[in-house]
Amino acid sequence: MDVKKDYISIIVPIYNEEKNIENLIDNLERLNGNFEVIFSEGGCKDKTCQIIEERIKDKSNYKLIKSEKGRANQMNNGAKASIGDTLFFLHCDSKIESDILEKIEAAVNKGIKFGCAKLKFDSKGILMKICGFMSNFRVKHRKIAFGDQGMFIDRNVFFENGGYRSIPLMEDYQLSIDMKEKYPVEQIDSYITTSGIRFEKNGKLKTMYRMQILQKMYRDGEDIEKIASMYK
16 A cells, blocks of 8 residues: 555544534535545444445545444554555544644644644533643643544554554553653644533533543553443
8 A cells, every 4th residue: 555645644433423423524524635534433333334425425535444343443444544644533523623634734744743633622611621721731741642632643653653552442542651752742733622522411520530530540550441341
């Protein structure tokens, strides 16, 4: 497979996303830059795949691939199917600004190998604004990013690292840890808006606290299956 220089591969893991996928495709269609989009689906049981197939049938730079279930597996398989020299991993419930690829490309041209966007939530209220601020603060001061921040990475660096670890949770956290010493994450000046539905559904403070506990358990080496079960 020939790799395209100055080309960004947007990789989106999907599983039963019929409520979100149309909005995402509408968002992607407004992007500027040279890119492809790879939807990596993990056995959808709803109409997600039918919707994608209909929407992308006339788009040569969009593709839908099948993967074994699990976000890490889906993103790794999406990366293997890609042709861009920069990989940009995006969640299906995210909304990105139209110039984000241009800002990623500018960062790459400055030598940045691993980065992410600034995060904000679609939920109103001071608590979610604080949560978004703390996420961005964490990137700047601890050099740790998560998947909902739209992580991008140099293709060669990604594969040299072995991609995402095939674990049921924290694969994005682990990638940040892997990169921290040699390629600490840098944040570009572009916002990605993500859904705050799990905070609304489960309680904002309760969810924030639980996420901190689960991250500490992971750092302390607790069993990842136990952590994943607690997350669900």
